[in-house]
Amino acid sequence: MVNKWLKRVSFLALLVGAIFAIEENFQTLRLKGVVIPTLAVLPDSVLWPRIQSRDVRLWPLFYIDKGKVVQKIERNVPVRVFIKCTGWGDFLFYAHPLKPKFMVFWKGSKWFITEGGLMWPANHPMNRIIAIQKPEKSPIVIWSIKDDINYQIAPGEIINSPIPLSKLEYWKRLLEDNGFYNDVEKLHIFTEGNSIYLEIFMQLGNQKVNVKLPASGRNWHVLLKAVKNILKDPEMRGSGVFIDTTYEGKILVKKEDKSAGVQ
Secondary structure, X not given: OHHHHHHHHXXXXXXXXXXXXXXXXXXXXXXXXXXXXXXXXXXXXXXXXXXXXXXXXXXXXHHHHHHHHHHHHHHHOOEEEEEEEEXXXXXEEEEEEOOEXXXXXXXXXXXXXXXXXXXXXXXXXXXXXXXXXXXXOOOEEEEOOOOOOOOOOOOOOOEEOXXXXXXXXXXHHHHHHXXXXXXXXXXXXXXXXXXXXXXXXXXXXXEEEEEEEEOOOOOHHHHHHHHXXXXXXXXXXXXXXXXXXXXXXXEEEEEOOEEEEEO
């Protein structure tokens, strides 16, 4: 019984040795070809440092590890990567850049957020290579809501956005439905006491208009209709206007150094 086991072990050792000998002389298991149609998006300098030397020598190991390679790339590069085996030792890499939906100013820096909720720094070095890394035409979002979380983010890391994308999309939709969104340059989300508010900054011709709204979105259609009527008033033209809609039963209007309460 022992002799039979030893024979099997010896045979396997001989077989493995033969495979490595063949590989050493003929390199039949080398990673032969890597084609990257989207080279501008995923350059060699980004790809190869993330592939282990053993995977280059033995392409079946690369085939097994290709999911880890994708994770390594997507952890620090704003792209989606797909790898396909096209033949013996040949692989095809597809890379699609993440498309920014919002630009957010958060914790002292500008960030891009995708529709899927991924976030990365707007000054990421790969943004210079990926030419289409531009957000949709949208206002800059200034997120001033503080939290007690100590975020440990490595330079250039792609993270899941701690800023709720559903909220940004909700406010965007309300402003679009009421005809304001295209005129908004900035959205500022902040807290006062225990309440959250949103202030929109607009440039209407030569006039700067700021409107403060409850972040809940409640009655925005009524409030923004009233804002439109206020801005139609000839006395409101030609100077900066601040409109506060967060008071119960009234809207506060401030024009330069003058102020008025509108019932």
